[in-house]
Amino acid sequence: MAEQTLPAVAKSVYTDCKKCGAERYHTVIAHTSSTSAKVECETCHSKKTYKLPSAAAAARKLSTGGATKRAPSARGASARAAAHETEYQTLLQETLTGETATYNMKLKFPVKARIQHPKFGLGVVKTAFPDKVDVIFQDEVRSLVHNRQ
Numbered sequence: 001m002a003e004q005t006l007p008a009v010a011k012s013v014y015t016d017c018k019k020c021g022a023e024r025y026h027t028v029i030a031h032t033s034s035t036s037a038k039v040e041c042e043t044c045h046s047k048k049t050y051k052l053p054s055a056a057a058a059a060r061k062l063s064t065g066g067a068t069k070r071a072p073s074a075r076g077a078s079a080r081a082a083a084h085e086t087e088y089q090t091l092l093q094e095t096l097t098g099e100t101a102t103y104n105m106k107l108k109f110p111v112k113a114r115i116q117h118p119k120f121g122l123g124v125v126k127t128a129f130p131d132k133v134d135v136i137f138q139d140e141v142r143s144l145v146h147n148r149q
Ligand SMILES: [Zn+2]
Pocket: 017, 018, 019, 020, 021, 024, 041, 042, 043, 044, 045, 046
């Protein structure tokens, strides 16, 4: 691995000059660290800090190294939505051969009954209670009354 070193003080380095808007020879005035130096443009005499390209790349790598993780809150919400969608689709598949009844509070719905609701769409009963059922719809689980005589 070739180790890059800064050009010596009073030597020239060919690098980009912001003021000239082009690559120019810059005279090294002083070393500010082992990887950076103060340099002066030989054309416009503006001063800037010159960094060794490898050192700059290493610094960029370090600063972005921890940024690959997703925000936990956003991830939790989308995971819950995905889990709901999977459960809904699974229940629809499992009950494909069953009849779909139009929702009516006077009917009694057992677990895994398919319900066509005028407002919420197609749903499947997840849990049945004597007077209500928890029905999974595409967007969320809703409690509906049933068995109302
Ligand atoms: Zn310049």
